[in-house]
Amino acid sequence: MFDQDYAQARKQYVEEVRRSFGxxxxxxxxxxxxxxxxxxxxxxxxxxxxxxxxxxxxxxxGSQFYHYTTGELVSMxxxxxxxxxxxxxxxxWSVLTEKGExxxx
Numbered sequence: 001m002f003d004q005d006y007a008q009a010r011k012q013y014v015e016e017v018r019r020s021f022g023x024x025x026x027x028x029x030x031x032x033x034x035x036x037x038x039x040x041x042x043x044x045x046x047x048x049x050x051x052x053x054x055x056x057x058x059x060x061x062g063s064q065f066y067h068y069t070t071g072e073l074v075s076m077x078x079x080x081x082x083x084x085x086x087x088x089x090x091x092x093w094s095v096l097t098e099k100g101e102x103x104x105x
Contacts, residue, residue: 057063059070068076078080
């Protein structure tokens with residue numbers, strides 16, 4: 001109980017000091033969340049760019065990726081051969097994000 005009172009008093013003191021400098025009182029945790037989501041987007045964008053660059057490199061050099069040519073990969077994507085796997089991944093991702101939202105992340 002003493003620790004909670006001390007923490008509350010300390011928090012009040014910090015807020016008063018901030019107000020004395022004329023700064024707005026904002027939630028520190030909210031500011032930390034925004035860069036994390038932006039950095040995750042940047043990471044996904046970087047991975048996508050790398051995959052695309054690897055695909056173009058394989059296409060230009062005639063290389064194979066896991067014994068598939070780029071033409072075979074394009075035809076597989078067009079046939080939606082992996083649709084069931086993609087649906088399973090999407091479902092698992094939605095379950096994970098729902099659990100994360102429920103736990104307060």
